[in-house]
Amino acid sequence: MLFISLIILSSIDFKAFDTPNDDGTSITLMWQSDENFQLFEIYRSETADGFFEKIGEVEGVECTYRDVNLKPGSSYYYKILGKKEGITVSSQVEGPVKAIVQYFNLSRLPMAVCIIILFSAIIYYITRAKKRGKLFIRKIPALNAIEEAIGRATEMGKPVLYVPGIMDIDDPQTIASMSILSRVAEKTAEYGTPLYVPTSRSMAMTMAQQVVKESATRVGRPDWYNPDNIRYITDDQFAYVSAVDGIMVREKPATNLYLGTFYAESLILAETGHSTGAVQIAGTAMPDQLPFFVAACDYTLLGEELYAASAYLSQEPVQLGSLKGQDFGKLIFITVIVIGVLSQLFKWQFFINLFNVE
Amino acid sequence: MMNTIGIWIGALLTLAIYSFLYKDNPFYKLAENIFVGVSAGYWAVVLWFDYAWPNLFEPLFKKGQWFNIFPIFIGILMFAPLIPRISWMVRIPLTFTMGVAMAVSITQIVQGDIFPQLQATFLPLTGVSFFDAFSNLLIICGVIFTLIYFYFSKEHKGVLGISARIGIWFMMVSFGASFGYTIMARVSLFIGRIYFLLHNWLGVI
Structure with missing residues (x-):
């Protein structure tokens, strides 16, 4: 069977341009045609009359293509062949198109403004706090209970168990947990109550050891610190929790503190701790x-x-x-939500589009 | 043959772990220690072959990327506590890791959490059906009242107190739904284990 391949220079309306807001390694091609092509083949060359190399193909319903992994600052020429039923239609050669580096992604400008506003508020309130001293924070019942729970463990002559979550120190919740561990360690060192801190990550163990040691030194009890009480168990989630459960039923701590990132092991920990009669305070x-x-x-x-x-x-x-400063941010977010809802009512699309994320 | 041995080991360890539901016992201790030891050894191998070797040592020794010596040196400082005189140096890799992680997470959280959630709350209250308008209003109010609950700078009294209480109610309702949904998933995991015991091990079903 002979296929008649007819190449026609015809009207594929085609344009190629540097991809906006990228690192200068891509060029975007867009086209449209009235013909119902089955396939589009994309060709590229570094000169207008040089050899055009096929770099990709897309189905006939597509009308865009992004050429990636290009050299920034280099110029390229493109053409497109549309194919259907043995007929090939070629677009004009488009170029030279240069792949240019954009050093600032303007589509993320709203994000930059948001971060600057939040940072400015935090810096302002830190400066104000340093000048005026204490700032008001409302009561958080769970935190008041921590000191009582540690006192309970001391009276009962039992240890305190502190579980800092199962993620590593690059997790914000683990870092927050270590800050709280510092205060808990100060109290337990003051009272002479043993503190067990089993960790699921080796770096978290190292950090916990440093935090507890410094807390003990700060309250004048460096002798209380025992590095063997702060142990790395394993990285595996359920192996870790089975070991912590074993610690709970054997050491029988009077107070269990679960503060950090947890996943499916949370209920296993909490239920086992409850069965031992311990006071439990959690946070995640x-x-x-x-x-x-x-x-x-x-x-x-x-x-x-x-x-x-x-x-x-x-x-x-x-x-x-x-x-x-973060509270100030929350007020801003509430205001933004109200304005956003009004934007839907009054069709202020520009405001809604500000929060589009690429 | 190996498959049969594997099934028997899996079944006996499963029963040993489940024996914890009665009380702590030597079988559970044995299973726990096997689990911890095997998993720790497994992760040590994974961390070396999937992370340390291809990202640090192979580029250094085989591709000549000499600057990899810097992160390797920072990693070695993690062992500083073993030598009391230089134990303070462990703070360098710890603070470096925390600092980089926090800096990276700022844009991640703004781009991945805050902005999408804000935009998802820009919901229409007009031009939609009554049910959709009511549903959208619930979502908007739930988000705003929950944000008010987490406002720490003022005592929760008066209007602020009422708003915060509504916020906590919204959270508790969502916690209840999440609880029920997750319990269903856990029960299906349990069914999987029982199926393994009764089908693969005992062959009674």
């Missing part, structure tokens, strides 16, 4: 795990309260100031 920003902690623990820090805990317990101006 994982929405799926909060229900289990709320159901099985005596007190729960919900989401943001975990991050506020360190400022609340320490009352340090820097931390109080940053918390105030």
Whole structure:
């Protein structure tokens, strides 16, 4: 069978341009045609009359193509062949098109403005806190209960168990947990109560050891510090929780503190701790795990309260100031939501589009 | 033959772990220690072959990327606590890791969480059906009242207190729904384990 291949220079309306807001390694091609092609083949050359190399093909319903992994600053020429039923139609050669680096992604300008506003508010309130001293923070019941729970463990002559979550120190919740561990370690060192901190990550263990050691030194009890009480168990989620459960039923701590990032092991921990009769205080920003902690623990820090805990317990101006700055951010977000809802009502599409994320 | 041995080991370890539901016992301790030891060894191998070797040592030794010596040196500082005189140097890799992670997470959180959630709350209250308008109003109010609950700078009294209480009610309703949904998933995991015991191990079903 002979296929008649007819190449016609015809009307594929085609343009090629540097991809906006990229790192200078891509060029975007867009075209349209009245013909119902089955296939489009894309060709590229570095000179207008040189050899055109096929770089890709797309189905006939597509009308865009992004050529990637290009050399920034280099110029290229493109053409497109549309194919259907043995007929090939070629577009004109488009070029030279240069792939240019954009050093600032303008589509993310609203994000930059948001971050600058939040940072400015935090810096302002930190400065104000340093000048005026204490700033007001409302009572958080779960945090008041921590000191009582540690006192209970001391009276009963039993240890305190502190679980800092199962993620590493690059996780914000783990860092917040370490701040709280510092305050808990100060109290337990003061009272001479043993503190067990089993960790699921080796770096978290190292950090916990440093935090607890410094806390003990700060309250004048460096002799109380025992590095063997702060152990790395394993990276595996359920192996870790089975070991922590074993610690709970054998060491029988009077107080269990679960503060950090948790996943499916949260209910296993909380239920086992409850069965031993311990007072349990939990805190996490994982929405799926909060229900289990709320159901099985005596007190729960919900989401943001975990991050506020360190400022609340320490009352340090820097931390109080940053918390105030974040509160200012929340007020801005509430205002933005109200304006956004009004935008839907009055069709202010430009405001809604400001929050498009690429 | 190996498959049969594997099934028997899996079944006996499963029963040993489940024995914890009664009380702590030597079988559970044995299973726990096997689990911890095997998983720690497994992750040590994974971390070396999937992370340390291809990202650090192979580029250094085989591709001549000499600047990889810097992150390797920072990693070695993690062992500084073993030598009391230089134990303070462990703070360098810890603070470096935390600082980089926090800086990277700022744009991640703004781009991945805050902006999409804000835009998702720009919901129409007119031009839609009554049910959709009511549903949208619930979502908008739930988000705003929950944000008010997490406002720490003022005591929750008066209007602020009422708004915060409404916010906590919204959260508790969502916690209840999430609880029920996740319990269903956990029960299906349990069914999977029981099926393994009764079908693969005992062959009674």
